[in-house]
Amino acid sequence: MSDTETPFDVQLQVGEILRAEPFPEANKPEMAKLWIDIGTQELPSAAQTGYNYEPDELVGRQVLCATNLGTVRIAGFKSEALTVGVPDEDGHPVLVTPDAAVPLGGALY
Template sequence: METGTNEKLTWNDFLKVEMRIGTVISAEEFKEVRNPAYKLIIDFGAYGQRKTSAQITKLYKPQELVGNQVVAVINFPPKQIANMMSECLVLGGVGDHNEVTLIEPGKKVENGTRIS
């Protein structure tokens, strides 16, 4: 089990992380990657639609994801993953067997809502 880091963040450091809620509008198997993953397109409202890759295949099927809201960091620079440019990072809890449980709001909220 990872213990994290002892380095402390300032409040200003935390405010730089742009975590927003979006709705998954498309999910499909990402066949071009080494580790099992899905390609997702997420609608963040006024912040647009963003593509990403998520290694969440142990607990989720693509058809279960569409329509669900998730939390993602949207201000990382784009990152090339196989043949796709990832534009956000979906957040989840990582279990003892590397299974990822997505972080979702308890109630439906407007796409683009900021996490604070």
């Protein structure tokens, strides 16, 4: 394996949240269901957003996502992207977003 190859085709890509809904079925009350447009497709994502965001304020926001990780089912919801966040001072996730609008699907390099 070369220095640039990975055992998976995991990519970090920018997407735009198209829809966001509460996810009361999840085992954590702060979870939300997100549908994220990464330019070539729409991916569902279960994300811990409830401490810092309401679902309606997430729509239209660009976020960083890890894609090509495979599918994970959370309380029956198929999650195909990991929405990237970092903890705030209380340990609650804050979404990683570009500081200017960028083309959807833009991959980290």
